[in-house]
Ligand SMILES: Nc1ncnc2c1ncn2[C@@H]1O[C@H](COP(=O)(O)OP(=O)(O)OP(=O)(O)O)[C@@H](O)[C@H]1O
């Protein structure tokens with residue numbers, strides 16, 4: 001049966017072709033093998049319907065599942081005891097829960113055919129490095145039009161449009177992930193093998209309805225991402241960090257290292273980074289903390305933003321760097337450029353992983369050392385995660401004050417312990433006391449971020465680092481989060497971050513520089529609006 005006949009058959013069968021993702025699906029046919037770019041791959045044996053992927057892999061917007069008719073057939077065991085139908089016998093073998101059988105999307109099959117034909121026609125031209133993206137897109141578009149014309153498919157204009165978009169996404173874009181990447185509300189996409197794609201929205205993780213066709217389909221998309229940035233992923237180098245064209249950060253790891261199937265993690269890059277006002281609106285910090293941090297940056301204090309993974313360290317670092325006066329020369333050093341500095345005088349440096357032969361690596365540490373020869377007024381290190389900690393501390397202690405960085409730690413005390421460990425990684429064999437002295441004299445403020453159970457990201461402490469007492473670094477919380485307020489009926493934390501009443505020693509520096517803070521900042525005088533007290 002050719003494509004046109006299939007469509008007609010589907011339409012005669014009364015199911016038609018769904019016009020919206022998530023609408024009722026067409027009749028079932030065996031899954032087809034996907035052809036790899038650059039040459040066909042042996043077709044997987046046609047699977048009987050029952051062995052087909054658990055759900056159509058076409059993306060289904062979560063919201064549409066509530067409004068559109070469900071694409072699933074829900075079958076529950078009959079409750080009448082003694083009914084002797086086949087259904088009833090099956091019911092005894094069935095699990096207690098209703099069984100959800102997803103039907104297949106007719107358009108999805110047509111799309112598979114179109115993708116297959118497209119790969120056959122395009123062959124190695126799809127990966128031709130001499131073809132730029134616009135030329136490639138033009139070629140794909142032309143071939144795709146001719147496939148659709150040639151197939152004489154009785155598609156409506158809308159179906160045709162959808163077909164073209166999805167084939168385009170699959171061949172040139174990120175396949176089923178493309179709608180998630182395009183969805184502004186999604187901040188992170190996590191693919192755990194072909195059938196489990198998680199997304200983060202408003203700080204909460206949920207399993208999306210997006211599915212890949214099979215493992216080969218995920219691999220094809222991963223390969224597209226990494227080959228575009230000149231890297232490769234295969235059994236000999238099964239893990240890769242890369243970046244999408246829009247700046248989103250990508251990590252891919254494939255079997256045999258990823259036992260549960262190819263795994264992809266995409267931290268979406270937001271073109272409109274959160275501003276200090278956004279963070280106040282989201283209750284991540286209070287206007288008073290914003291005022292204090294602004295003063296700390298202007299007064300050239302050395303600040304470390306500490307937090308667990310994905311707590312918003314880079315976002316806060318970006319906000320803090322926004323407080324740097326415009327007449328200063330800033331050198332930013334990152335693994336993958338994420339900071340969006342608004343100032344004019346900025347030099348952005350990015351580290352480089354080793355190439356395929358293991359050569360050519362330029363580490364963050366190399367860049368920190370190099371930056372000292374670039375006459376920086378400020379050095380911003382995206383994240384301290386190795387020996388660069390030592391060079392950064394030395395820079396902070398030798399005239400490059402006002403530096404900013406982030407560190408992976410769950411409390412401000414842990415952040416100092418982690419810094420010590422990182423300094424040891426520099427391999428200088430320094431005595432612990434010397435390291436602690438370096439740390440305590442270099443770091444002035446630690447801002448701790450936490451992602452709370454309600455999904456919100458908050459500043460949970462602002463801590464001043466004083467100095468040393470015996471072998472211990474002394475520190476004092478200036479602000480701390482009030483967990484005792486508990487959780488509201490909607491699951492949201494009711495507490496807020498409150499001043500401890502301590503006036504930090506560094507305010508002396510503010511006074512010297514003539515920086516005036518509102519009296520309310522440290523909890524004296526009028527408290528912040530919206531604060532609990
Ligand atoms: N205060 C905030 N409120 C809501 N969302 C936030 C906040 N800060 C950051 N985010 C979002 O959280 C995600 C992670 O932020 P970010 O990259 O800054 O975290 P990170 O701690 O640097 O992560 P990593 O440890 O992976 O480097 C992003 O999608 C960002 O937009």
Ligand SMILES: [Mg+2]
Nearest residue numbers: 313314315383
């Ligand atoms: Mg980060």
